[in-house]
Amino acid sequence: xxxxxxxxxxxxxxxxxxxxxxxxxxxxxxxxxxxxxxxxxxxxxxxxxxxxxxxxxxxxxxxxxxxxxxxxxxxxxxxxxxxxxxxxxxxxxxxxxxxxxxxxxxxxxxxxxxxxxxxxxxxxxxxxxxxxxxxxxxxxxxxxxxxxxxxxxxxxxxxxxxxxxxxxxxxxxxxxxxxxxxxxxxxxxxxxxxxxxxxxxxxxxxxxxxxxxxxxxxxxxxxxxxxxxxxxxxxxxxxxxxxxxxxxxxxxxxxxxxxxxxxxxxxxxxxxxxxxxxxxxxxxxxxxxxxxxxxxx
Ligand code: C5P
Numbered sequence: 022x023x024x025x026x027x028x029x030x031x032x033x034x035x036x037x038x039x040x041x042x043x044x045x046x047x048x049x050x051x052x053x054x055x056x057x058x059x060x061x062x063x064x065x066x067x068x069x070x071x072x073x074x075x076x077x078x079x080x081x082x083x084x085x086x087x088x089x090x091x092x093x094x095x096x097x098x099x100x101x102x103x104x105x106x107x108x109x110x111x112x113x114x115x116x117x118x119x120x121x122x123x124x125x126x127x128x129x130x131x132x133x134x135x136x137x138x139x140x141x142x143x144x145x146x147x148x149x150x151x152x153x154x155x156x157x158x159x160x161x162x163x164x165x166x167x168x169x170x171x172x173x174x175x176x177x178x179x180x181x182x183x184x185x186x187x188x189x190x191x192x193x194x195x196x197x198x199x200x201x202x203x204x205x206x207x208x209x210x211x212x213x214x215x216x217x218x219x220x221x222x223x224x225x226x227x228x229x230x231x232x233x234x235x236x237x238x239x240x241x242x243x244x245x246x247x248x249x250x251x252x253x254x255x256x257x258x259x260x261x262x263x264x265x266x267x268x269x270x271x272x273x274x275x276x277x278x279x280x281x282x283x284x285x286x287x288x289x290x291x292x293x294x295x296x297x298x299x300x301x302x303x304x305x306x307x308x309x310x311x312x313x314x315x316x317x318x
Contacts, residue, residue: 023065026134028126028162029055029312030115032188032273032280034228034236037218038243041207046157050218051170052180052225053161055312056188060115060123062090062130064138067108070094076113077304081196089128089155094135096151103139118196120248120274122158126315129155129162133315149177158274165314167228169220184231186310187285189267189292191258191302193277197248202275205247218243237268237282248276255279258301265295 031053039048072091074082086092090109098105109131115123129152136143152159153175160175161168167180227235249255249272258279259270266288267281279302283289289307296305 022138023063024134024138025061025063025318026130026137026315027059027061027318028130028315029165030058030121030123030126031055031158031161032121032310033242034240035221035224036242036244036274037220038206039218040210040215046173047203047206048172048218049170049174050220051174052167052220052228053170054167054182054186054228054310055161055165055314056310057308057312058115058121058190058306060126060130061112061318062127062134063110063112064094064131064134065108065110066138067106070105070107072109072111074111074113076111078117079113081117082111082113089124089159090131092155093128093132093151096154097132097135097139097141097143100151101139101141101143103135103141107135107138116192116278118198119192119278120197120272120276121190121278122162122274125156125158125162128152128159129315133163133317137317163315166311169225180225181229182231182311183229186231186233186236187283187289188308188310189262189281189283189289189296190273190306190308191262191279191281191296192304192306193252193255193258193279194303195277197252197275197277199275202244202247202251205250206244209247209250233268233282233284240269240271240282242271242274244275245272248272252277254301258296258299261296261299261301262292265292267292
């Protein structure tokens, strides 16, 4: 018997970052939007805990206990006294180290898959607590849709989305480490007065209205200067997408994936084609949002 769970990627339409806290984390006002690029996690009873991965980026995925899918299985087994000897297989379509919560998706997916396989049926709140333990973005991977994340991003308030948004994503030739990007944010902000992060009312209104023009006018990412500082070539990718008519161009989360908001499916194809032709990125994908959270197939 096995269970498969599908989990979406995310883009941050607003990522407001506060000053570093005493614990090294940063308070955020993080507006997550789930997008229709997915990883699928399949769990099957096995002789030992084992992780395998397939997909274009599979070689970069750690298969030991540092993998969030393995950690999710171990934490759930420990909490509910189950046997963690399972085979976790990840069919990976979300870019690795890309700023689209691919690792978090696998953690949330493995958690829901094991909960189902083991017949636990843990309360949603319990699953969300375990997700928050695994990482700041993992709770959102479980719930999907759109949400405001506060604290270090793990405290979620669901948000209304009034329509379908069309996106193009450009995957870069290498990854960026999230801790390294936050460290660069700290370095660039040294000596500056960093305001408390707050969600933009105009942006929340644009999401609720399903209005891509209004959303494009309000998207922002405080980590973008840090990501560009570590990966300057991303500026060329952003320029290529803007030049092809994207309504907005931004780095997704800590990057280096770049995200382009467009008006409709036709514009998505035009921008995707221009990005492919620009030679400034590795692959280009088109996706719509919002997408549902982790779902048992
Ligand atoms: O929570 P998660 O393990 O995904 O975070 C990865 C790293 O990103 C943290 O170790 C920290 O360096 C940085 N981070 C942060 N502030 C946040 C979220 C993440 O500094 N709110």
